[in-house]
Amino acid sequence: KDSSLVVCFGEMLIDFVPTINGLSLADAPAFKKAPGGAPANVAVGIARLGGSSAFIGKVGEDEFGYMLAEILKENNVNSEGMRFDPGARTALAFVTLRSDGEREFMFYRNPSADMLLQEAELDLDLIRKAKIFHYGSISLITEPCKSAHVAATKAAKDAGVVLSYDPNLRLPLWPSAESAREGILSIWDTADIIKISEEEISFLTKGEDPYDDAVVRKLCHPNHKLLLVTEGAEGCRYYTKEFNGRVKGFKVDAVDTTGAGDAFVAGILSQLAKDLSLLQNEDRLREALKFANACGALTVKERGAIPALPTREAVYDAILH
Numbered sequence: 001k002d003s004s005l006v007v008c009f010g011e012m013l014i015d016f017v018p019t020i021n022g023l024s025l026a027d028a029p030a031f032k033k034a035p036g037g038a039p040a041n042v043a044v045g046i047a048r049l050g051g052s053s054a055f056i057g058k059v060g061e062d063e064f065g066y067m068l069a070e071i072l073k074e075n076n077v078n079s080e081g082m083r084f085d086p087g088a089r090t091a092l093a094f095v096t097l098r099s100d101g102e103r104e105f106m107f108y109r110n111p112s113a114d115m116l117l118q119e120a121e122l123d124l125d126l127i128r129k130a131k132i133f134h135y136g137s138i139s140l141i142t143e144p145c146k147s148a149h150v151a152a153t154k155a156a157k158d159a160g161v162v163l164s165y166d167p168n169l170r171l172p173l174w175p176s177a178e179s180a181r182e183g184i185l186s187i188w189d190t191a192d193i194i195k196i197s198e199e200e201i202s203f204l205t206k207g208e209d210p211y212d213d214a215v216v217r218k219l220c221h222p223n224h225k226l227l228l229v230t231e232g233a234e235g236c237r238y239y240t241k242e243f244n245g246r247v248k249g250f251k252v253d254a255v256d257t258t259g260a261g262d263a264f265v266a267g268i269l270s271q272l273a274k275d276l277s278l279l280q281n282e283d284r285l286r287e288a289l290k291f292a293n294a295c296g297a298l299t300v301k302e303r304g305a306i307p308a309l310p311t312r313e314a315v316y317d318a319i320l321h
């Protein structure tokens with residue numbers, strides 16, 4: 001095993017971010033390209049923080065796919081497991097933060113290359129070498145990527161790799177709300193670590209109160225070692241079998257919340273990859289989550305996902321001192 005490697009699996013795409021916030025997508029005067037895709041964000045986030053990470057997924061053999069591969073390289077993310085599809089295009093997303101505070105998404109997926117990753121294309125040796133295997137649920141939506149997802153997680157689990165899951169609900173991508181709920185919950189119990197948002201708790205429990213510990217406890221399975229709930233500017237909550245609590249977030253001027261959750265995940269996984277015993281000690285876990293909150297906070301100060309992910313030095317200079 002590579003002692004502290006985190007392998008991230010799933011989509012990598014280009015976000016087109018409006019040059020001005022607060023408008024609907026149709027009214028945006030211009031867009032800037034920003035690399036993104038939740039698992040790829042986490043891989044870059046970990047590398048920026050000085051950790052060891054790899055990305056597994058597929059892009060198109062086009063201008064955007066090459067750009068994304070280059071970004072992984074520049075950021076010292078291992079891209080041996082990345083594949084290029086000659087016949088499909090790289091996924092594109094248009095994302096804006098409207099004046100009502102909601103994010104609006106529009107996707108090019110017809111289908112895009114990320115959804116066409118096949119089981120036979122997986123670098124299973126890379127997955128088995130990892131300390132942590134991190135993934136979302138978008139790769140579960142359609143075949144052939146769904147089978148690749150299932151095979152990759154199984155290889156990781158069988159090799160004793162810690163499984164980290166961020167369901168990262170993107171409702172418009174699923175055929176229906178019910179299929180999204182079922183899809184997300186179908187791989188729920190096998191994860192060791194799960195990160196969800198308050199909205200996702202409400203969605204999964206069909207409207208129950210995400211602030212009620214009893215509601216969150218119902219979502220916890222005996223297999224889970226840690227369940228994290230992110231609460232935007234408020235910070236996060238954590239639940240293990242032994243303890244639970246809240247770690248307050250940091251006050252910053254928010255410009256664009258894209259990627260905050262991924263920066264937070266990178267912040268906590270980069271530390272767990274080095275030392276899983278953090279899960280057993282509440283004080284040390286709280287300290288680690290404070291760092292993760294700081295990673296999330298710094299990310300909302302800049303536009304885009306990957307461009308905004310902080311280095312370890314930046315986290316200490318700007319927030320933790």
Ligand code: ADP
Pocket residue numbers: 196197229230231232233234235236249250251252254257259260261262264292293294295296297298300
């Ligand atoms: P997601 O992107 O998954 O919805 P959140 O928006 O809750 O996740 O953000 C993840 C983490 O980033 C939060 O737990 C918090 O630590 C930090 N964060 C997010 N938004 C802000 C904000 N406006 N101010 C300070 N920290 C923030």
